[in-house]
Amino acid sequence: MKAPALAQDDPGRAAAVRPGVAAARPGRRGDARVRLALAVGASVTIALIEAPASLLWLLAAAATGCAFAVLTDGLRLAQLARRLLAVNAFLVLVWLTLPLEFGPDGLAWSAQGVELAARISARANAIALAVCALLAGLDAHGIARAAAALGLPARCARLMLLMVRYIAVIGETWRRLDRAARARGFAARADRRTLAVLAHLLALLLAHALLRAERVDLALRARAFAGAFAAVARTAVPRSDWVWATGTLAALAVALLLPHLH
């Protein structure tokens, strides 16, 4: 049984537990909405690109972006490797099935299938690299604030901010329950006992959440909560983000023009 990765990676969790330590961590300052908009825009554009030359160019450009992010924004190589692993886990299924096809003569190698699998892999990895580079150094709070600043509906933005907060809280509760279970000799195995214990832990986690929701509701009503939080002061977009915007848009423009050059 592994610990929750999202809550572990989230500096907000550290903030909830050890405020002093979290404050000392270097993080991105300023408004990240330009970075998030670029990451979404680049993802959608790359997802629609078919030309192999454009995809190779985008892979190279996104990898260069990641190299810059490692140098300037504190993108950690271990984190990058973990994220690329997550992306390529699905691609294993693609490579297991697409290059082979059942024909009248039985199982046959399909050049078309290989080409399609290669294109899918290039797109997925180019998008992952671009997103890692553009969102380097951003934590869950940064993403939520950026999404709210980009015009997410107000209620959705509030839901996102609350969820980011509670992922830290629930993640910490889960780790406590997990530690307690392991201290009593529990080790996850492929048996019925493991399923029963995990179900028990999940029920406890849900009970924690439901009871906390009751407390939060009472606390909000005690403070005359009327359905909206006071607006968080908006910070300026850092100048370096405009450099990233220029680089990203130039890379995408080259990718879109490449197929028309011959």
Place this chain on the structure above:
Amino acid sequence: MHLAEGVLDGPTLAAAALLAAGGVALGLRRLDDRRLPLAALLGAVFLVASTVHVPIGLGSVHLVLNGLAGLLLGWAVFPVLAVALLLQAALLSFGGFAVLGANTLLLAAPAVLAHYACRRLLGSPSRPRLLAAGALAGTIGIAGAALLAALLLAASGGRAFTDLIALLVAVHLPVLVVDATIGALALAMLGRLLPHALRAGPVDPPRGPT
């Protein structure tokens, strides 16, 4: 369960995003502000639980629990899952931004179905009824998600994806068994811990005169 970036084609991505956006809008409209913290807390539970790996034989599967989430959240499962998937795409590269609509749709649509199919069983929460509700919700959630993923892949790649679809469905059979079992046992346990919470109904109560 996430579809990766780069697999689906443009029209499929656009259609799925449109449907998911409709579901999110409906979910937000039916989620009143006082129940936002409850929805966010349940969303956080399902996001944290989805990182738990359960060993099965040689490998392990991770929990999805979208059916159970749908049972407890109703239509609010759409915005909650959309937010969870957005955070996972941004912070962990699970799924992605372009495929966000498709992933939201394939997890949340069966979850809403599980809500309508199983909510009556929560009315008088006895242990057998809760076990049945949890198992049914888990089955509908995973089977529905696998079916929708298959449909989206078929719409995108046609025959080229036939084997991929078969493999994807096969890979999700153990997920279905684990999800339905853990969902059923957890719901029965929750019924014993907090019977009033289940009797009070889900986050998104049915409309109409009460």
